[in-house]
Amino acid sequence: MTMTQTPSLLDPGLCADVLHLAGSGGADFAELFVEDTHNTGYRLHQGEVRDAGGGNLFGAGLRLLYGTRVVYAYTNDVTPTGLRQLAGDVARARAGQGEVSRQGAGGLDFRRHDARPLYVAQQHPLHARAQDKLALMRRAHHAAAGVGDVKTVDVNYLDRVQRVLIANSEGLWAEDERVWTRLMVSAIAQDGTWRESGFYGPGAGQGLEFYDTVTPEAIGAEAARMAGAMLRAGHAPAGKLPVVIGNEFGGVIFHEACGHILETTAVEKNASVFGDKLGQAIAHPCVSATDDGTLPGAWGMVSVDDEGLPGQRTALIEKGVLTSFMVDRVGELKTGHRRTGSGRRQNYTFAPASRMRSTFIEAGPQTPEELIGQVEYGLYARRMGGGSVTPGTGEYNFAVREAYLIRGGELAEPVKGASLVGNGAQDLRNIVGVANDLALGQGMCGSVSGSIPTDVGQPHILISEITVGGRA
């Protein structure tokens, strides 16, 4: 295809000017982040378009570092006057402690970092017609509506195209365009007073060609299947049990139990139970885990991070041993660990922080059936909801959407309403079996720098013991 040169979001002369002005209070480092984002959101309820919206996010953020101290300011008055005003405000935020700039008056000579995109969208959402997007939604709706006891179907479609420019006082100049699309189906099955919901919502860092590989029909059918499977389920048991966790979105357990506490954002605040464990065994030897920004077209893909660094693949745990944290610029300054291209933020209203990209447990040698076969009495958590963690203590929780009892190494009756809770530092050691069916699932991860697209992932895993929050 032909590539047309899109003009930069901002003139280099103006960027240099703004960075210089912002640094005039004696900052060690200044960074400008400019963003122009277009998004679309549609909701189909019972096959009819109910909410149609979207718009244009447009703004700039300026970050100054004084040692490890951060001053951040943003505005959506992205005009020369607005940006100079912002730069002046940032410089003045350090008033009283400010020094006179020792830098010369010359402009910055930006090193153009031509971020080579890891993936280029083929059916770009900004060039696709609304009717084509609605057609995808209708296909998903038809695959879920009326299946078994499914009475209510909602389909949400989202796309987001984020153009960014990152320039800093070290002369870095990076531009990137990020494209995301996602289709989510919720189905509610109902039979008298029994009701249960199913949800499936894959997405990608791709254009609409994504739906050629993961079809809207498959998405709708999966949501309907889950709602139906859980409809007449009894309650999950309560207490400590062995648990087999399904692949794909099952990886949310690693994300919550371990991922967040390996971000320097937690480590630098002395709020990570793993902060001093580099090089030590923190998990069972069957566990290797990776955080990867370089998977082409992945939901968590990072061609260039929000600090202007190319995305990387970071081995977090190798055979149970902690090998790396996820590190951003401030994290590097505070902890001394090298940056890993993990600086991410929701948009210009957030300063970047170390965040996950596509985070997963690597495949192991066994089959899922072999893992289930090892459990005399326990829970098979096939599909997960979301979760959360308290970094300071490592205590986490996550919700199970679809589960079955395991009796004598065989799958038995469906059970509903379980959540799993535990302590990351303890439970990582209890992952005793890893299967060979690694797959990724997509979610939005909320933390200090906002809500960002991340993949979670894993093969089926066996945890020897975990607290199941059921009520039977």
Add this chain to the structure above:
Amino acid sequence: MTGALDTTQLGLDAARRHLLDRAREQGVALEVYAQREAATAIEAHGGEVSEFKLSTRQGVGLRALVGGAWGAAFTENLSRPALDRALARAVENAQLSAPEPGAALIAWGEPPSLDLYGEGLSGVTPEQKAQVALTLEQAARAHDPRVVSVPYLGYEDSQTELLVGNTEGLSREQRALHAMTYAAPLARDGEENRMGSDWQFTREFTALDPTQTALRAAEKSLALLGARPAPTGTFPVVITGECMAQLLGLFAPMFSGRMVEEGKSPLAGQLGQPVGSALVTLVDDATLPRGMSSRAFDAEGCPSAPLTLMAGGELRAFFHNAQTAARAGQASTGHAARQGYQGVVGVGRSNLFLQPGHTPDDEVTSGVTGVLLTSVSGGHAGASPVTGDFSLQAEGFWLQDGVRAHPLEVFTVAGTFTDLLAQIEAVGETLQWGWSGTGAPTVRVKGLAVAGGAPKA
């Protein structure tokens, strides 16, 4: 006349007028929701200000009504060409959408007079604000040597201007001030790490008391040290006001008229029926002067007024905006809600609270052997307003004959929200507010499923 290269940014009021004028010229029914927010956020770590964040952000959200169907759009670019593009986008989106019976724009009557701004922040210096953050850390650290750090703390303020208008002639303005502090100190004893938190919300800077917030937060963290495994089984549970407020926040969507009409609320069809114990009266009041979610009018400009959702356990009302109300054959309750200018208009609560009862607070726990529940988390996934079911990570204490015996290691509580409301046996006298703007007194519940360390026999 303005050209395509006109990038002059309009003010909020001028943007509103421009859009409504253009809409009238084109014969489009339009609602404009314009917001500007100026905010400060300060964090301190290690005796220094570690983060200082300043922001100004503004934008307009548009909602066009074409042929009985709504279409939405927003823009942060307030130049005339960008506003015109947003208007065109809203109209296009309306043309894609299905008509909704009852859809209408209304020029509502006058809203109540409500001061949400206080003295403002004009006399407050950045140094004073930074001092609040520094004090939070110092006070928590100095309180007890077992407080090893305060990983999460901060001072935040924001001044918001909101304008709503529509082509029926509605024109509304409101300004509000938020100022708050929070602290989550990490308490350590040997290998055991515990983190509790506390916070304060106010509309007057001078009312902030960071020392008290820090001390309460440190006390909460320290109290969690020495935790033992929770038992597994069904036990009587006393839920603190703050925790009950969290649960109310999670299940508030059950009362949404929109969720009801779309078949997503277990309360559908139960108006006039008992759905909770006779001790349960639930009120939503946007007009509380100190409420976190207070507002004189809703996202459609409809005046706010208190609404009783449940009285003596009986379901009396749902939240409605103009559209869901029309379809339910009633008037709007003033609960149109939107996530700032970016969102679409839906239905949502304001300050939702469980009315205090008549049991003295210290008597709510009297004689109870069971769990004192102080906090739940994981609600975004572990609580379903569609079924009412929940299974949540919990924090709390073991009560032995009404006395706090010891804190509990991480455990879960599970149940169904309507069963919980039906099982309330005692309601305390003091209303406490949670940090999402819901409130409750301490309550006692007959039994909830608890899952802890000990396997079930």
